[in-house]
Amino acid sequence: MKHILKEIYGAGILFFYYIKWFVFIGLPILYYGLDYRQNIIMDILWVYCFALITKDFIMRVVLKKKYCDIEPKKR
Numbered sequence: 001m002k003h004i005l006k007e008i009y010g011a012g013i014l015f016f017y018y019i020k021w022f023v024f025i026g027l028p029i030l031y032y033g034l035d036y037r038q039n040i041i042m043d044i045l046w047v048y049c050f051a052l053i054t055k056d057f058i059m060r061v062v063l064k065k066k067y068c069d070i071e072p073k074k075r
Helices: 002-033 040-068
Strands: none
Touching (some): 002 040
8 A cells, every 4th residue: 555655646746747837837828818617626736836836946046045155164
């Protein structure tokens, strides 16, 4: 059972790593530009993609800047 859950978790990470920008940008285009009907599951996926993009921004920009500002120890 643990092996199956790990595979599902890994597949989910890979799927959302590559598809998050398409969902984040494409869903509003579908809703407002192409009159796509509202779907609660797609709304939840959009929020999840937004959270992943926010996490990536924080990890790459904010924390990298924080660690780059630390001066190395002098010997």
